Amino acid sequence: MENAVEVKELSKSYGSLVAVDHISFEVKGKEIFGLLGPNGAGKTTTIRMICGMLRPTSGTAIIAGFDVSQKPQEVKRRIGLVPDISNLFGELSARVNLEFMGKLYGLDKKTRRERIDQVLELFHLKERQNDPVKYYSKGMHRRLTIAAALIHQPEILVMDEPTSGLDAQAARLVREITIDLNKEGRAILLTTHQIDEADRLAQRVGIIDRGHLIALNTPEQIKNSAEGMHALEIKILNEVDQQRWISIISGAEGVDNVFLAEGKIRILSKDLSQIIPAVVNLVDKHGGKIENISVAQPTLEDAYINLTGKSIREEPKSREEYVQRRLARSGLR
Amino acid sequence: MKPLTSLMHAFWIAENDLRQSFKSVRHVVWSLLFPIFMMFTFSFRYGAAEPDVRFISFLIPGIVGMTAMFGSINETMSIVWDKSLGVFDRILAAPVSSTSIIVGKTMSGAVMGVISAIVLLVIGSIIFDVSFVNISVVLLIILLASFSFTGIGTIISGLAPEPREAMMLSNLLRFPMMFLGGVFFPVEAMPIPLPYVARALPLTYATEALRAIEVGNTSVVFVDAMVLLVYTIGTMLLGSQILMRIMTR
Numbered sequence: 001m002e003n004a005v006e007v008k009e010l011s012k013s014y015g016s017l018v019a020v021d022h023i024s025f026e027v028k029g030k031e032i033f034g035l036l037g038p039n040g041a042g043k044t045t046t047i048r049m050i051c052g053m054l055r056p057t058s059g060t061a062i063i064a065g066f067d068v069s070q071k072p073q074e075v076k077r078r079i080g081l082v083p084d085i086s087n088l089f090g091e092l093s094a095r096v097n098l099e100f101m102g103k104l105y106g107l108d109k110k111t112r113r114e115r116i117d118q119v120l121e122l123f124h125l126k127e128r129q130n131d132p133v134k135y136y137s138k139g140m141h142r143r144l145t146i147a148a149a150l151i152h153q154p155e156i157l158v159m160d161e162p163t164s165g166l167d168a169q170a171a172r173l174v175r176e177i178t179i180d181l182n183k184e185g186r187a188i189l190l191t192t193h194q195i196d197e198a199d200r201l202a203q204r205v206g207i208i209d210r211g212h213l214i215a216l217n218t219p220e221q222i223k224n225s226a227e228g229m230h231a232l233e234i235k236i237l238n239e240v241d242q243q244r245w246i247s248i249i250s251g252a253e254g255v256d257n258v259f260l261a262e263g264k265i266r267i268l269s270k271d272l273s274q275i276i277p278a279v280v281n282l283v284d285k286h287g288g289k290i291e292n293i294s295v296a297q298p299t300l301e302d303a304y305i306n307l308t309g310k311s312i313r314e315e316p317k318s319r320e321e322y323v324q325r326r327l328a329r330s331g332l333r
Numbered sequence: 334m335k336p337l338t339s340l341m342h343a344f345w346i347a348e349n350d351l352r353q354s355f356k357s358v359r360h361v362v363w364s365l366l367f368p369i370f371m372m373f374t375f376s377f378r379y380g381a382a383e384p385d386v387r388f389i390s391f392l393i394p395g396i397v398g399m400t401a402m403f404g405s406i407n408e409t410m411s412i413v414w415d416k417s418l419g420v421f422d423r424i425l426a427a428p429v430s431s432t433s434i435i436v437g438k439t440m441s442g443a444v445m446g447v448i449s450a451i452v453l454l455v456i457g458s459i460i461f462d463v464s465f466v467n468i469s470v471v472l473l474i475i476l477l478a479s480f481s482f483t484g485i486g487t488i489i490s491g492l493a494p495e496p497r498e499a500m501m502l503s504n505l506l507r508f509p510m511m512f513l514g515g516v517f518f519p520v521e522a523m524p525i526p527l528p529y530v531a532r533a534l535p536l537t538y539a540t541e542a543l544r545a546i547e548v549g550n551t552s553v554v555f556v557d558a559m560v561l562l563v564y565t566i567g568t569m570l571l572g573s574q575i576l577m578r579i580m581t582r
Binding site for chain 2: 051052053073074076077079081083085087088089091092096100101103104105106132148
């Protein structure tokens with residue numbers, strides 16, 4: 001399979017709101033492709049169209065050789081969807097949930113039993129297989145959601161925010177599972193708003209912002225696209241109110257962007273020699289003491305900020321953006 | 334998609350819905366307690382020390398029809414919950430036709446209506462010694478009524494964006510229907526224009542037919558069954574259209 005997914009000029013509008021605007025990309029046969037963007041950027045809408053759950057306003061999506069608008073059922077047979085919320089039947093046990101999914105995908109009784117045993121084993125859920133799912137932890141929910149998406153052994157796995165809301169240990173397990181599934185030869189399309197996740201998992205990344213695909217390349221190439229951009233990290237001694245310092249530093253000449261990353265203030269600039277003394281003086285002037293200052297390698301987040309002019313953590317501000325985000329995420333309304 | 338496969342999908346969706354409903358014992362108990370409570374309360378009419386036997390034989394068929402209404406509409410409310418919890422997406426992402434989803438959801442609603450009504454019928458027969466001349470026709474009327482109520486439930490589920498709104502909408506329909514559908518008071522005894530309103534409600538025909546079967550008056554049953562059939566087809570078509578529009582946006 002050359003390309004598992006081929007998206008061409010795909011768009012979705014809700015009245016005057018354009019949730020996805022003429023985006024094109026492809027997911028190669030055995031790669032992990034990450035669609036990176038903030039909440040409300042159009043990621044979920046895009047994958048709902050790819051999975052045949054939402055009719056595109058225009059454009060096409062070819063999945064495993066089938067046009068989703070023409071042959072949605074063929075596409076659905078070849079895709080396993082892991083939605084952003086673990087949408088399982090809470091009153092029912094893991095086994096019954098998987099049994100139901102197996103039936104919907106047309107698996108016979110013997111195959112169903114074999115596959116269910118297989119995925120329960122693989123995702124370490126065998127011991128609790130007969131407990132109602134509503135008593136499961138978030139991590140178990142997520143594992144079962146992935147298991148349910150794999151019951152029909154799909155060629156392509158689509159994962160919407162796979163580690164969203166999980167603790168570090170559960171998130172790491174899900175990432176390991178994702179890599180293993182890819183090693184088995186499955187193409188994986190995942191969406192995420194976590195830059196480090198895209199960086200760690202995806203072989204190629206598409207950055208989506210306000211329904212537009214604004215970058216498409218390997219994480220390394222995207223990082224390099226922040227050409228001439230340098231990153232400086234500082235830590236202010238005994239400072240609790242980091243936001244205050246961000247607003248102070250952002251006023252310094254030569255500073256392109258300032259944001260908080262892993263407890264440190266990260267400053268992007270094209271001219272380090274100019275901003276280092278400027279930042280040091282500014283902190284001193286406002287009564288602060290620099291505990292640590294270092295020059296850092298540009299990251300995918302730096303590139304993202306360079307491309308979009310904003311942090312991925314920023315929430316949409318206008319009512320229009322909020323409505324768009326709700327529409328895209330609710331799927332049905 | 335082959336018709337048999339579509340039918341099997343519908344069956345599994347209905348089976349899954351019913352499995353969930355019956356897994357929650359509280360859900361089943363609460364849904365039956367209300368009609369049971371109404372049956373016992375109204376059996377003591379006008380503060381009498383003993384239940385009014387003549388009124389009971391009037392009341393039980395109405396309560397059975399009303400129970401079918403509550404059971405069916407409650408079950409179809411699962412569509413709204415499924416939408417809000419995202420489990421509807423699980424079915425939408427599978428290779429299942431929209432028709433199978435609608436038929437499956439309808440089947441589970443109707444089955445729940447029939448089961449609830451039969452439970453009340455059995456309780457009424459045992460405790461108040463109410464009997465029906467032709468039980469197979471009773472079951473047919475309950476089935477038709479349950480399907481027409483399910484159609485109404487499907488319309489509500491399609492129109493309501495979230496569960497709270499769906500519950501309000503369904504109560505807006507169910508409670509007036511309960512009091513105007515001839516369950517507790519004869520339609521003929523209602524002041525004008527209420528009998529006209531009552532004649533627009535499927536519960537009125539279900540109640541009327543069940544009472545007619547109880548006393549062996551079969552002439553009215555056929556007409557009532559036909560009205561319920563028309564209701565079933567009409568509400569199902571409309572409900573399907575609304576759901577189909579949501580599923581194939």
